[in-house]
Amino acid sequence: xxxxxxLFLRLHVDLAxxxxxxxxxxxxxxxxxxxxxxSSEVVFRQLVRMMIGLTAMLSIAQVSPRAxxxxxPFIYLVGLLLLIAVxxxxxxxxxxxxxxxxxxxxxxxxxxxxxxxxxxxxxxxSNRPLPPSKRSILLCSLILVVxxxxxxxxxxxxxxxxxxxxxxIVLFLGGVSWRAIRYVSLFSLCAxxxxxxxxxxxxxxxxxxxxxxxxxxLGAGYHIIQSKIAIGSGGLYGKGWLNGTQSHLEFLPERAxxxxxxxxxxxxxxxxxxxxxxxxxxxxxxxxxxxRNAQDTFERLLSASLIITFVTYIIVNVMMVxxxxxxxxxxxxxxSYGGTSMVTMMASLGMVMxxxxxxxxxxRD
Amino acid sequence: xxxxxxxKDSERSIFFFxxxxxxxxxxxxxxxxxxxxxxxxxxxxxxFITRAQENRLKxxxxxxxxxxxxxxxxxxxxxxxxxFSLLVVPEKVNDMEGSILRLSRLMQLDTGGxxxxxxxxxxxxxxxxxxxxxxxxxxxxxxxxxxxFRFPGFFIDSSLVRYYPMGSDMxxxxxxxxxxxxxxLLGVDNSNYRGxxxxxxxxxxxxxxxxxxxxxxxxxxxxxxxxxxxxxVERKDPIPGSNVxxxxxxxxxxQAFQLLEGFSGAVVMLELExxxxxxxxxxxxxxxxxxxxxxxxxxxxxxxxSPGKPLFNRVLQGQYPPGSVVKPLIAIGALESAVETTGSHxxxxxxxxxxxxxxxxxxxxxxGHGKVDLNNAIARSCDVYFYQLAKNVGIHGLKESxxxxxxxxxxxxxxxxxxxxxxxxxxxKKLALGESWYPGETLISGIGQGFxxxxxxxxxxxxxxxxxKGLVTxxxxxxxxxxxxxxxxxxxxQPARSPRLQLRDAIHWDVVRxxxxxxxxxxxxxxxxARLADxxxxxxxxxxxxxxxxxxxxxxxxxxxxxxxALFIGFxxxxxxxxxxAVLVENGGSGSRTAAPMAQKMMDAFFHNxxxxxxxxxxxx
Numbered sequence: 012x013x014x015x016x017x018l019f020l021r022l023h024v025d026l027a028x029x030x031x032x033x034x035x036x037x038x039x040x041x042x043x044x045x046x047x048x049x050s051s052e053v054v055f056r057q058l059v060r061m062m063i064g065l066t067a068m069l070s071i072a073q074v075s076p077r078a079x080x081x082x083x084p085f086i087y088l089v090g091l092l093l094l095i096a097v098x099x100x101x102x103x104x105x106x107x108x109x110x111x112x113x114x115x116x117x118x119x120x121x122x123x124x125x126x127x128x129x130x131x132x133x134x135x136x137s138n139r140p141l142p143p144s145k146r147s148i149l150l151c152s153l154i155l156v157v158x159x160x161x162x163x164x165x166x167x168x169x170x171x172x173x174x175x176x177x178x179x180i181v182l183f184l185g186g187v188s189w190r191a192i193r194y195v196s197l198f199s200l201c202a203x204x205x206x207x208x209x210x211x212x213x214x215x216x217x218x219x220x221x222x223x224x225x226x227x228x229l230g231a232g233y234h235i236i237q238s239k240i241a242i243g244s245g246g247l248y249g250k251g252w253l254n255g256t257q258s259h260l261e262f263l264p265e266r267a268x269x270x271x272x273x274x275x276x277x278x279x280x281x282x283x284x285x286x287x288x289x290x291x292x293x294x295x296x297x298x299x300x301x302x303r304n305a306q307d308t309f310e311r312l313l314s315a316s317l318i319i320t321f322v323t324y325i326i327v328n329v330m331m332v333x334x335x336x337x338x339x340x341x342x343x344x345x346x347s348y349g350g351t352s353m354v355t356m357m358a359s360l361g362m363v364m365x366x367x368x369x370x371x372x373x374x375r376d
Numbered sequence: 377x378x379x380x381x382x383x384k385d386s387e388r389s390i391f392f393f394x395x396x397x398x399x400x401x402x403x404x405x406x407x408x409x410x411x412x413x414x415x416x417x418x419x420x421x422x423x424f425i426t427r428a429q430e431n432r433l434k435x436x437x438x439x440x441x442x443x444x445x446x447x448x449x450x451x452x453x454x455x456x457x458x459x460f461s462l463l464v465v466p467e468k469v470n471d472m473e474g475s476i477l478r479l480s481r482l483m484q485l486d487t488g489g490x491x492x493x494x495x496x497x498x499x500x501x502x503x504x505x506x507x508x509x510x511x512x513x514x515x516x517x518x519x520x521x522x523x524x525f526r527f528p529g530f531f532i533d534s535s536l537v538r539y540y541p542m543g544s545d546m547x548x549x550x551x552x553x554x555x556x557x558x559x560x561l562l563g564v565d566n567s568n569y570r571g572x573x574x575x576x577x578x579x580x581x582x583x584x585x586x587x588x589x590x591x592x593x594x595x596x597x598x599x600x601x602x603x604x605x606x607x608x609v610e611r612k613d614p615i616p617g618s619n620v621x622x623x624x625x626x627x628x629x630x631q632a633f634q635l636l637e638g639f640s641g642a643v644v645m646l647e648l649e650x651x652x653x654x655x656x657x658x659x660x661x662x663x664x665x666x667x668x669x670x671x672x673x674x675x676x677x678x679x680x681x682s683p684g685k686p687l688f689n690r691v692l693q694g695q696y697p698p699g700s701v702v703k704p705l706i707a708i709g710a711l712e713s714a715v716e717t718t719g720s721h722x723x724x725x726x727x728x729x730x731x732x733x734x735x736x737x738x739x740x741x742x743x744g745h746g747k748v749d750l751n752n753a754i755a756r757s758c759d760v761y762f763y764q765l766a767k768n769v770g771i772h773g774l775k776e777s778x779x780x781x782x783x784x785x786x787x788x789x790x791x792x793x794x795x796x797x798x799x800x801x802x803x804x805k806k807l808a809l810g811e812s813w814y815p816g817e818t819l820i821s822g823i824g825q826g827f828x829x830x831x832x833x834x835x836x837x838x839x840x841x842x843x844x845k846g847l848v849t850x851x852x853x854x855x856x857x858x859x860x861x862x863x864x865x866x867x868x869x870q871p872a873r874s875p876r877l878q879l880r881d882a883i884h885w886d887v888v889r890x891x892x893x894x895x896x897x898x899x900x901x902x903x904x905x906a907r908l909a910d911x912x913x914x915x916x917x918x919x920x921x922x923x924x925x926x927x928x929x930x931x932x933x934x935x936x937x938x939x940x941x942a943l944f945i946g947f948x949x950x951x952x953x954x955x956x957x958a959v960l961v962e963n964g965g966s967g968s969r970t971a972a973p974m975a976q977k978m979m980d981a982f983f984h985n986x987x988x989x990x991x992x993x994x995x996x997x
Contacts, residue, residue, distance in 0.1 A: 141387045186390040243416040243424025256432045261601040281417045308387050326405050333412045
């Protein structure tokens, strides 16, 4: 260890993680400039959010994992209260009440739950011997189901599934028995028809559309068709930055937010896609490294579940854009235009960095 | 309590195993994604690049401006003017009802009609625009343009729309264009008509459609998802339609309509040398501008049910008993066949009888004309003379001479819809009615009555043949057309339907002509009131064709529809003819009182104008 990295370590900064996040964010800003049709205003606003996110990441890294453990019930409760608040005072935007206006900032409480749920669950089950007992599994399920249900009610199917998924990851990593997993899987399989009936008709439409987008090219299939055209017409090297016709001529909907990956594919081609994946892999591999070298169960569970959630976001967004899963409103982490998701992603990476930089025997590996 | 003790190693190993499971799973998913992107970007690249181009580039036809139509004196008869329409792409409107309500506050909009239009469009292809209102005023265009941002999906389109400055005066000749329908598309080259809204439906507009339409161009444009054109990538200009120049004189045509004001009838004026129809008026007429953007059914019903039959072109389609105007033609035939000589006389007591007990065939003059010769019989229009002559010539002879003047067959004029009239014969009657011919029918054929029918244009042509001593020139409306690069091309002349009428003795032309001069210029002629200004000699013949059987009694007492048709044919100057004229006034009373003055005014107008033009030419020289 040289003195430089020592200094950063004392400031709880991991250069590898911050550096790789910086690379992804830079790609994001360059892409956003094109996706917003050259609007420097949009880019500037996103830059401000990145700065806020980076600040959050660096600040949270200062908080020790012990403190996070102790704070977890409060964070969870605050998140839950915000969700209930949004239920009553939420700002309706696009038919769904997801936003909470706190005067200075408008944000989506559901996003907070992406961090609060894995944090809370990791805190609970690491407190007891693992694999978790039936009682703690039941407790965890309750802690998980309430926010998931509230988010689903907004309605935001995508986020609620992802929050639920992040909790399940914690339980899975904690060592829930395979038998319990089998039961749950079987139960979900049986409940699937029920779910099909209970979800909103537009959500059903999206699932149907996935299998046959050409059926309704101007309605529900429009997103997928235009997205596939954008990606496919990009080819190996892409049409070049600012030259995507699908995005610049506005054929591609939601091109700055959920479908920004299609813009990227159109302008930078397969080569660009592989490069972006490599940049993401830098972040992910650092996260996995943290999880593998964490010093206790809480740290391990928390860092692993956060980084897996991060990967899941990427995968769900990309699979949606390339037409492998139905259209669910999930942004591409660190790249899609939008504030709350940016800040929460950075915050969760801040926790990961905290775990990394608060190790007592960091020189062990 | 033993269970409560944490086993750190087992926890770690479970964690690592599970983490590996997840990692492997994620790697598999990641590989799937890469394959998917590879599949889209590499394997299906060609397909999607085409789809992207189809999204982006649209080919728009550019409708060529339709050729203009001019009169021989250079007056615009059919032009194009810009017209603005309000259109909407229903798929792009979120709140149709509200938008229409807000629109109706900005401009006059038939909201019920609009809803009906939009409701009846179930089978329309998506993203195609629908017209809500046409012929917007400039004010409406301005108001909409300012408020455009409030109406996504609505837009204003400008296009050229046909209009007819002379309106009803040229309607029967020029015709009109109307909206293209699927039947119209069958007759034309569809690629050339892509985007064309109007096609000639009738008249010159229809017959010269090919020349007037031009060649469509196209432009390849880049559009955004809203369909707004961002730039033109490629453009091929259309070739405008050629301008058509008619032989018709707007001045003479207007004069003819002024004369026919208040009457149903037709006036035809022929220039002898060229066959140009300087005037071809059929009154009442209609406004062709009504048809361009689709005539309302109530307005159309009004036209159809109007007693004057305004849509009916009397010049070509009106078939009338010609009456006494056929007398000069019959006279020529009789002289030629040597049945009649210039010197022979007939005594006219006011009636004629085939035999002593027979029925009386009246002369129009109750008192009779006394002793008349051929010249007298034409000038005073003695019926008894021609009864006698008809009896001598026989129905076959009458038929031959009338046919040689073009009666009973189409003149071959360059406009569709011409009727051929009727010259009766024994064979015809047998065939058409299944009856045999009566001698009395020969008599009334001799004065142009009975079964005989002729169209005004046939009468004008007969006058022209008389004037030109047998030379037949088919009448024509069309003169030439001129393409956009200035190339002039004459319309092909119609070949004459019948050969030149050759007389055994050419002096007979002069005999009949002199008799026709006496019709106007002698103090016993029937058209003494029709003398021309500047001493120009006018040869003519009046005709009064019976409509009802009863011919006796004052005209004034008869209901209008039973009054006689008034006719006149003539040419001038008599010794060096330039112009022939035929006038027919339905229920006009008498040829001498109604038709002859009209012919005279047409002639005066022509020669007056000609003198003015000649003077101007002299001055400039």
